[in-house]
Amino acid sequence: MELKTIIYKVADLIATITLSRPKRRNAWTGRMHTEYRWALEQADRDPAVRVIVVTGDPEGDAFCAGADLGALEGHSEKGRYDPGITEDIARPGYGVAPEFDATFAYHFGLAKPVIAAVNGAAAGVGLVLAAYADLRFAVPGAKFTAAHGRFNFPAEYGLSWLLPRIVGLTHANDILLSSRVFTSDEAMAMGFLNKLLPPEELMPFVMDYAKRMAEGVSPGSLRVTKNQIYTDLHRDAASAVNEAERLLSEMATHPDYKEGVKAWMEKRKAKWQG
Structure with a gap:
């Protein structure tokens, strides 16, 4: 597959998936979802990969700023939601258990752990991506939000099931019912994150952590x-x-x-x- 919205690399038993639309703050599109699932499938099948790391292009100054505004406008003009994917999209993690055979829930069917290196804002689907990772490391002061309430959307992609299991019902209600912006420092206190690291230390720490996991x-x-x-x-x-x-x-x-x-x-x- 020709990759236009992500960067995929494999080295030292680690597959790194970088969301890369820097001019749009790494905003999510149907094309990015298609490429992301392709990359996950490659990593899950590759015997040279034992751990998967997901991060945002640092030039975008965000991990993933959520759905691209152009896509949101398109949904509004069509009068319906269009995920922008086709039937032949890759199906990583499918077939392991019926409970995992759904969008983003497929992360739970992967044979390899996924680490999110959250190097900037994670809004909407960006928050979803981080939530479905097995481990989450972030930089201080990064902004998070579920965002769905601003667009008359429901809690997206199973966050209503997942977040209470990660941070507890009280914090999940705060995040989902208010759609407010909260910081990675708050997310750390809630138990959403494993560790906060300075920007220059985030990727070296995550890659070292992944390597120790892959080898040990x-x-x-x-x-x-x-x-x-x-x-x-x-x-x-x-x-x-x-x-x-x-x-x-x-x-x-x-x-x-x-x-x-x-x-x-x-x-x-x-x-x-x-």
Whole structure:
């Protein structure tokens, strides 16, 4: 696929997806969504990738400023919402569980963790992207907003389900019912973010974190643990324990288990088979 709105790179076991429409503050379009899903599918299938990092083009002075205003005007003129995608769009993460087979929920079906490096404003769908990442790191003072209330929209793409699970009902109601702007400093206090870092330290920290995860955790463990986390949101505690015990017995027969023990005993990096 010819990429016009994102930059996709793979190095050191990490796939980096950069939202890149800097003149429009990396605003979201149907084209960007199409390219983003293509890139996720490539990363998820690539054995040379173990962790995915998503960030915004720094020239855009934002992570993602939300839906492009031109697209919003188009919806208004048509009198209906048009996502701007086609039926043949890539389907990363689909087929793992019915609960994940929907727009943005597909992140939960990916076999690899996604880290959001939020280097500026995250509004509307930008907030959605950050929320569906597994880990979120940001710069101080970045502005966040759900924004939907200003356009007579509902809470978008499952945020009404997801945000209460991340920040609790009280904070989720504040974000979603007011559509107010809040800062990354507030988001950190709410528990939405894992860490705040100065702009010059954000990407070096995230890439180092991703590399340590890619090298220090077996690919099988990353895949299964991520699936457990999001599947267990729908389970009771006993079912989660029973499934964990089943997986433990199964995964203990894999060569990566023996390699992990051996590497630990020999105080070296493990050579994962994946």
